[in-house]
Amino acid sequence: MQHVRATYIDGRWGEGSGPELEVGSAADGSVLARFRGAGADDVERACAAADAAWPAWAATSVADRVDLLRRTADLVAKRADELGSVAAQEVGTPVRLASTVHGHLVAATVRDVATTLEAYAFEERIGNSLILREPIGVAAAITAWNYPLYQLATKLVPALAAGCTVVLKPSEVAPLTTIAFFEVLAEAGLPAGVANLVVGTGAEAGEALVTDPRVGIVSFTGSTQTGARIAELAAPGITRVTLELGGKSASVVLDDADLAQAVPASLRGCLMNNGQTCAALTRLIVPRSRLTEVEQLLAEAVAQLVTGDPRDDATDVGPVASAVQRERVLGHVRGALAEGAVLIAGGPDPVAEAPAGGHYVRPTVLRVEPHLRIAREEVFGPVLCVIPVDSEEEAVAVANGTDYGLSGAVWSGDPDRALAVARRLRTGQVAVNGGPFNISAPFGGYQRSGYGREGGRFGLEEYFEIKAVQL
């Protein structure tokens, strides 16, 4: 079992003063770490440290901050395999993917923030006004358990780049890679107090952080329900909030699409990180005339997937992060079957061949009607809903028919037709015919998927106040 220190405050590691926490292995349920988490007192000290460090950090040159970020990115890249193997255990990400998404992608994102910062125009003229961008001050970052380091790279890193100091509270379910990232920041030479870590519960450490009067902005990733609570807590202090929340993203396959390309790619977009991806393509909207072909392709593709131990190189689909999450996912699947969903592949039975004690769910494909609960609510597990429709018009209406709006995809033999449909989707991102993820593009939600943007220039700009000086 790993010995973990729950706080890094003002450049020093320390034990927490809050409730005891346990980090479990998604793979086999064993205990990876047990420690006292950060309490409200620790959060208070962390905010004081960040507040004290802010004036000097805000006064550093862009060139110095760019250098520090590039050193950080190099150190993350060096530790990518180690970070991947820790994440395989605490998140459940198959190890073949883990060093990429929890290591190299994180390093690339940190590097991208450095490049964005280097080119950024902090000042501009509008008529007789000089427009200045100034760092907000202390930023609070609260992250979820599915991609802890990528979220850190899109919150803490741009905040530091902008000249803010930071207090970060990771999810208590999977904090171990975040702790390693703070070791990296210290090694890269980040001055004391500039980035502070409190590993604690949402109810104690999280609420203390959001309501601390020194915090100027809260950047949150997590569930829509918690996001609403955070916005409510932040309101009396007029504290800014950015919310990256849940999703129910649709992959819209038009009748002229190449199914051999669109169907497997949509399934991968759903099952990535075992379905624990906010932007997962969890609804596959297909022409009813091609439903049989689609379902056959899906059944064949699922039959080839290896579900099991995330530490094994052969694994395609690993466990979800916790027993609670596994029960939530299975509850959704059982509920859908009771409501009339048709099982195409997988199902709620246990994964007999996977290690005992792990939180495994079979990759599952269901045919559903759009009004079913599972077609509207986020599942956050390896479950794909196929929804047949009779026209392009209906496809767009169904795609737009949930409370969310985070991501999506459109497939057509005619790229112009696909783009026209992409324009009609009420969502923060859309991939046309498999257009790849772009770390520099703005990422964020419409509707109940949240507000604010992360990534590239848009992500950096969240951390600025804007001043107009009339000359």
Ligand code: NAD
């Ligand atoms: P969660 O909302 O339970 O927890 C997220 C974080 O908030 C954790 O650090 C938690 O400790 C903290 N928290 C909980 N209650 C709090 C409170 N009252 N005050 C302050 N902090 C509090 O979410 P989760 O289960 O960790 O993550 C899964 C959810 O996150 C899914 O809904 C998923 O879609 C969403 N998500 C969104 C994105 C995105 O970018 N849009 C990315 C990843 C995950």
